[in-house]
Amino acid sequence: MLFGRRKKNPIKLPDKGVVEWRYTTCGYCSTGCSIEVGLNREGKAVAARGVGNADVNRGKLCIKGILEYELFETPGRGRVPLMRERITEPFREASWDEALDRTAAEIQRIQDAYGRDAFAIVSTGQIMTEEFYTLGKLARGVIGTNNYDGNTTLCMSSAVSGYKRSFGSDGPPGCYEDFEHTHCLLAFGSNLPEQHPVIYWRMREARERRKFPLIVVDPRVTMLAQNADMHLPINPGTDVVLLNSLAHVILKEGLHDPDYIAAHTTGFEEFKALVEQYDPRTASKICGIDEDTIRNVARVFGKAPAAMTIWTMGINQSTHGSDGVVAINNLHLITGNIGKPGAAPMSITGQSNAMGTREWSSCSGLPGYRYLENPEHRREIAEFWGIDEEFLPKKRGMFMTDILPAIETGQIKGMWLIATNPMTSMANTARIRRTLERLEFLVVQDAYADVETNEYSHVYLPAALWAEKQGCFTNTERRVNLVRNVMPPHGDSKPDFWIFNEMAKRIQREKKPHFPETTEQVFEEMKQLSKGEGRILDISGMSYEKIEKARGLQWPCREGQEKGDQRLYTDGVFQHPDGKAKLIPLPFEDNNERPDEEYPLWLNSGRVVEHFHTRTRTGKIGNQNKFSPTPYMEINPDTAAELGIRHGEYARVVSRRGDAIVMAQCTQRVPRNMIFIPFHYHECVNRVSLGLLDPHSRQPAYKQCAVRVEKIEDQAAAAKLNLAARAY
Ligand code: SF4
Numbered sequence: 076m077l078f079g080r081r082k083k084n085p086i087k088l089p090d091k092g093v094v095e096w097r098y099t100t101c102g103y104c105s106t107g108c109s110i111e112v113g114l115n116r117e118g119k120a121v122a123a124r125g126v127g128n129a130d131v132n133r134g135k136l137c138i139k140g141i142l143e144y145e146l147f148e149t150p151g152r153g154r155v156p157l158m159r160e161r162i163t164e165p166f167r168e169a170s171w172d173e174a175l176d177r178t179a180a181e182i183q184r185i186q187d188a189y190g191r192d193a194f195a196i197v198s199t200g201q202i203m204t205e206e207f208y209t210l211g212k213l214a215r216g217v218i219g220t221n222n223y224d225g226n227t228t229l230c231m232s233s234a235v236s237g238y239k240r241s242f243g244s245d246g247p248p249g250c251y252e253d254f255e256h257t258h259c260l261l262a263f264g265s266n267l268p269e270q271h272p273v274i275y276w277r278m279r280e281a282r283e284r285r286k287f288p289l290i291v292v293d294p295r296v297t298m299l300a301q302n303a304d305m306h307l308p309i310n311p312g313t314d315v316v317l318l319n320s321l322a323h324v325i326l327k328e329g330l331h332d333p334d335y336i337a338a339h340t341t342g343f344e345e346f347k348a349l350v351e352q353y354d355p356r357t358a359s360k361i362c363g364i365d366e367d368t369i370r371n372v373a374r375v376f377g378k379a380p381a382a383m384t385i386w387t388m389g390i391n392q393s394t395h396g397s398d399g400v401v402a403i404n405n406l407h408l409i410t411g412n413i414g415k416p417g418a419a420p421m422s423i424t425g426q427s428n429a430m431g432t433r434e435w436s437s438c439s440g441l442p443g444y445r446y447l448e449n450p451e452h453r454r455e456i457a458e459f460w461g462i463d464e465e466f467l468p469k470k471r472g473m474f475m476t477d478i479l480p481a482i483e484t485g486q487i488k489g490m491w492l493i494a495t496n497p498m499t500s501m502a503n504t505a506r507i508r509r510t511l512e513r514l515e516f517l518v519v520q521d522a523y524a525d526v527e528t529n530e531y532s533h534v535y536l537p538a539a540l541w542a543e544k545q546g547c548f549t550n551t552e553r554r555v556n557l558v559r560n561v562m563p564p565h566g567d568s569k570p571d572f573w574i575f576n577e578m579a580k581r582i583q584r585e586k587k588p589h590f591p592e593t594t595e596q597v598f599e600e601m602k603q604l605s606k607g608e609g610r611i612l613d614i615s616g617m618s619y620e621k622i623e624k625a626r627g628l629q630w631p632c633r634e635g636q637e638k639g640d641q642r643l644y645t646d647g648v649f650q651h652p653d654g655k656a657k658l659i660p661l662p663f664e665d666n667n668e669r670p671d672e673e674y675p676l677w678l679n680s681g682r683v684v685e686h687f688h689t690r691t692r693t694g695k696i697g698n699q700n701k702f703s704p705t706p707y708m709e710i711n712p713d714t715a716a717e718l719g720i721r722h723g724e725y726a727r728v729v730s731r732r733g734d735a736i737v738m739a740q741c742t743q744r745v746p747r748n749m750i751f752i753p754f755h756y757h758e759c760v761n762r763v764s765l766g767l768l769d770p771h772s773r774q775p776a777y778k779q780c781a782v783r784v785e786k787i788e789d790q791a792a793a794a795k796l797n798l799a800a801r802a803y
Pocket of ligand 1: 101102103104105106107108132135136137138139140141271272273274
């Protein structure tokens with residue numbers, strides 16, 4: 076009998092007739108993989124492959140990147156602008172001039188009638204950095220609204236806020252190569268294999284070569300937790316307590332670095348007095364991790380020659396999100412684990428260019444990590460743009476999560492949404508629907524006309540997608556990479572950059588900044604603004620050509636530098652005026668909704684590997700969507716049995732806000748007092764979520780609220796409702 080490979084056909088890759096490969100950067104997550112899209116003889120995108128000599132991904136791509144080339148021809152794309160007088164009427168097709176003129180006129184009408192800030196702009200983390208900079212110039216320097224933000228408030232603003240509070244500036248201090256040097260990796264609320272598969276692969280490869288302990292803190296047994304040396308199933312929303320307790324043990328057992336603390340930090344005595352209260356016994360009663368484990372983890376971290384922490388939404392999406400980030404920074408500062416190989420508090424960003432908006436969009440301040448609150452920064456930018464300094468506000472306006480409630484109270488009358496979909500992404504869907512209906516004018520700018528939020532718009536502007544245009548993305552390790560345009564824009568859609576420039580021409584102001592005609596010219600302008608003594612966000616040593624040749628360059632990359640710096644704060648000098656980092660005491664206040672008799676289960680939410688955000692793109696790609704086409708919940712088999720719910724049946728999830736129909740997936744990945752629902756589906760998890768806001772970052776606590784689960788007798792009717800949430 077013959078066994079094995081001799082009888083099998085060799086693996087044969089289908090010949091897709093690629094005649095040309097074009098370089099670009101993946102447009103989904105913040106890993107920043109370099110990708111080549113293959114075009115056939117007819118100029119159609121038919122394949123994609125990872126770029127072998129790109130340091131980030133070294134030839135690898137995840138399922139999203141591999142199938143990304145299919146996006147160019149997905150259904151639902153916008154071809155032409157659409158307009159209507161009232162949202163109850165059907166859209167009619169319009170010319171670009173008509174749509175842009177009407178939008179500009181509505182912006183000015185609303186501002187004249189109610190004040191400049193009555194018109195809000197909310198953008199995204201997914202357009203090019205040059206587009207962000209141009210939009211910032213338009214929003215701050217021409218339209219002049221202070222209610223301008225990005226949807227990054229939903230995912231990364233806690234990280235931004237935490238970095239600023241500790242170090243005086245945003246900017247993840249480490250890099251992927253740190254996995255190759257670290258002696259301890261602590262991962263908080265970060266399911267790397269599903270969220271950032273290629274970063275996971277980099278970490279796993281480093282760990283296979285040089286075994287180092289991986290400690291995962293997550294209420295759920297995620298894929299990363301399954302691969303960890305230790306898994307700490309923490310009570311939701313109590314990370315600050317655990318982190319304070321780890322610091323307590325480190326200080327008690329003399330595992331801290333007194334020289335680093337003395338030379339590079341302030342606030343040590345106040346910090347020490349606070350963490351004194353968080354002994355492991357007291358902390359264990361709140362965070363649910365036993366005291367021996369707390370001591371053990373503190374010792375592993377404290378004794379490591381270099382220790383690293385990564386985190387994602389598990390920390391950020393909490394009422395203590397910003398404090399959680401500061402608590403991680405505290406731990407790194409007291410042990411001197413920053414600015415050296417293998418030692419970094421490293422937030423893993425979500426969207427492909429969430430970093431680009433943090434750096435250059437002027438959402439939270441002014442370009443290049445400048446602050447509206449700093450008169451010198453206002454003067455510098457006003458001079459550079461050629462506008463009156465007084466035109467710029469003296470402090471930042473509302474966050475996205477405050478803009479929507481301000482529509483309810485009548486402060487905001489009009490809004491421009493750019494590549495963001497609050498009807499699916501914001502907590503409490505019913506409330507968001509009522510909110511959007513109140514607007515006098517809503518313009519939606521998106522690559523997809525069928526994005527759920529567009530049901531509430533008066534004007535729809537079809538935007539070009541990802542590699543239908545050109546510009547830069549910055550990834551999680553501060554690496555700027557180039558998105559080359561692979562295809563022309565779909566139909567009569569236009570690059571966001573073109574739309575912003577056209578809008579700038581139509582808004583009447585006495586003094587206006589200059590708007591360059593190409594993204595490369597914009598990049599050169601940003602380089603000028605990035606130069607300066609002590610500025611960490613310096614890109615003056617970069618050019619499009621250099622970036623593409625290097626397959627991405629990290630900042631700071633100063634004039635004359637061949638490559639950028641891999642790490643920040645290597646000299647121990649931080650961005651606070653005294654050059655020191657702050658150790659900040661963090662008392663814990665339990666202020667979230669908690670399970671009770673009526674709603675006895677925690678609801679946790681997160682991602683699956685096949686989908687990206689609100690599925691506007693990935694839901695349209697058949698080979699991707701087929702893996703998770705259905706809104707579902709993970710439920711512990713014991714809990715399901717108690718409720719009489721069987722694996723694969725539909726069930727109703729109910730909270731104080733509303734209800735959702737999901738399919739039950741029985742699994743031990745969640746404890747008995749918790750369910751987990753992926754957040755990608757429309758009319759699903761956010762029908763029930765609460766989303767209380769963090770006081771510093773205004774980021775919603777999507778991951779913690781109380782629900783109950785009910786059995787549904789009429790499964791056929793439930794299937795129909797569940798189908799409605801699949802949308803595509
Ligand atoms: Fe794209 Fe992120 Fe996947 Fe890389 S890991 S291919 S950047 S989605």
